[in-house]
Amino acid sequence: MGFDVDLFVIGGGSGGVRAARVAAGEHGARVALAEEYRMGGTCVIRGCVPKKLMVYASSFPALAEEARAYGWSADVGAFDWPAFRGRLSAELDRLEGLYRKGQTGAGVTVHDQRATVAGPHEVRLADGTTVRAKHILVATGARPFVPEFPGNEHVLTSNDMFGLDTLPRRLLIVGGGFIACEFACIMEGLGVEVTVWNRSPLLRVFDRECAELITARMAARGIRIATGRTVDRIVKGDGLAVTSGEVTETFDAVLYATGRVPNTEGLGLTEAGVTLRGNGAVAVDDWSQTNVPSIFAVGDVTDRINLTPVAIREGHAFADTVFGANPRRVDHDLVASAVFTRPEFGTCGLSEEAARAREEVEVYAAGFRPMRASFAGGDEKVLMKLVVSRATRRVLGCHIVAPDAGEMIQLAAIAMKMGATKEQFDATCAVHPTMAEELVTMRKPVR
Missing domain, CATH: 3.30.390.30 (FAD/NAD-linked reductase, C-terminal dimerisation domain)
Structure with missing residues (x-):
């Protein structure tokens, strides 16, 4: 029995859509792609793009203050979160449409539903359809991680921050990585009282001198930072009472930004014989190939360098290697x-x-x-x-x-x-x- 497609891509984020578009549009492969949420993935829908737009929005009060020092009569007034959120939603809709158009224009068949791996050459869609594919590419990205503790159902993750009904007056951010620090600066710029709790110094995986300067500047802007803190429990009442050891403080919202984990749960990869690493990431070689020769993986799901441009390069290199007779590996050294x-x-x-x-x-x-x-x-x-x-x-x-x-x-x-x-x-x-x-x-x- 032959194959229904040459390539089936699971995941419509940056790496997956690049691989699908290049394989189909440039190399003539028969390609299908399944995305269970929205085309564009984390970066476009709930990551880099909306975050950067929020960075811009949060910068205007400081710009107005600076403008006054330069002789301008400047005042930004009150921030209208619903108005901004509406424009943001419309922009994400526009970008999602462009991503979808790029797929269909290249001849990719798009399935708007969840897909799982049913074997080395089989993909099963949520509607029960089974598609036989010569090659399978897993590009399902990663998701925010929230540990187990009493009351963890009350927390927000980065996925939730772009669609809030209202901005909280008092926000606790738990975490110390770049996502936590970026949102701390964004929300403070939008007028929110921000507190950051983390087990260790902020931005600890980066150059220490630089991290300490950024931390000091965050504190100078009024962001309260406490290290050596982990959340024991959250009790919902008149606000959210958050306890860490002997300390209990009340906030209107709690954002958990304590890392992300690869999206491999329930994908059928282990059952298909694919090796996963300890954190659930798909183990791949320099060619993004798993131990099952017909199955490949790119992007955050492999937990190599979790950046959008890296995922795009990995997806493009995969398509050129497998379908374009142009074998090439991605150089992961010196990625800015x-x-x-x-x-x-x-x-x-x-x-x-x-x-x-x-x-x-x-x-x-x-x-x-x-x-x-x-x-x-x-x-x-x-x-x-x-x-x-x-x-x-x-x-x-x-x-x-x-x-x-x-x-x-x-x-x-x-x-x-x-x-x-x-x-x-x-x-x-x-x-x-x-x-x-x-x-x-x-x-x-x-x-």
Whole structure:
């Protein structure tokens, strides 16, 4: 018996839709895709895109304050959350439509329902239909993790933050990663009283010097931060009474941002013989292939580097390899990323701590008040940091804490990917007056 399709993709997020579109539209494969929620996945519907729009929304009060210092009569007035939420919903609808059009335009058959793996070459849809596929690609992403404790049914996750009926007056955020810190800055900017509880220092997987500066800036904006805290229970009454050890505080809402787990539960992967790692992630090789030759996986469900552009590259490489006679693997080294706190954090390569654990390094750093904020009387701080190998002189890590750091790190990452040395950074003439010029004017190591 033959196959109904050459490729069946489970998951309509960034990695899945790229793989399906390239396989069908560029390489002529017969492709089907199933998505049980909304086309576009976490990034488009409940992640990067709506979050960045909320970052923009939350920035205007500070901009108005700064504008007054520059001589403008400026006041943003009250924030209309329902009006913003309506526009946000419409924008997500528009983007979802574009993603769907991209699939159908490439000839992909889209099934708006859940799909599970029924065997090495079989996919079962929620309506009971079984589809035989020569290749199966699992691209189901990840979901927020909430631990078990009394009252955990009362918490929100990042999935819920874009559709709130009203903004809470008092919000507790539990967690210390980039999602927790981004939402803390967003909600504070929208006028919410924000408290952050976490077991350890915030942003602990990032460069420590940068993380400490961001944490200090969050606290300076009025965000209450307490470490060494885990939630024991939540009791709903007049608000949510949250207990951690001997401490009990009451909030209007609690956001749990304590990490994400791969979406593999109930997919039938184990039954099909696919190896999963301890956290449920699909184990794959450098070609995104599982131990079952016909089944592949890309994106957050593999828990390699959980970033949208990485998932897109993995999906594209898979399609080119399997259907385009162009075998290629994704290079996961020196992947830049940005954390959209205030100020932003752009990072590429090794933290100072990770680099020192590997070899002898020199650290070049410049901390200063940026011209724009300084003129307005603000106390903003900027940090530019390069971690350099003593042996090869290559820049092993670049870390930027500054407004628009995400834009700057993208360009710095190009040089790093080309193997740039500290001396090549130094040989580049500065653009003045800019914050980024400090990246090429730091002559002496600070340690």
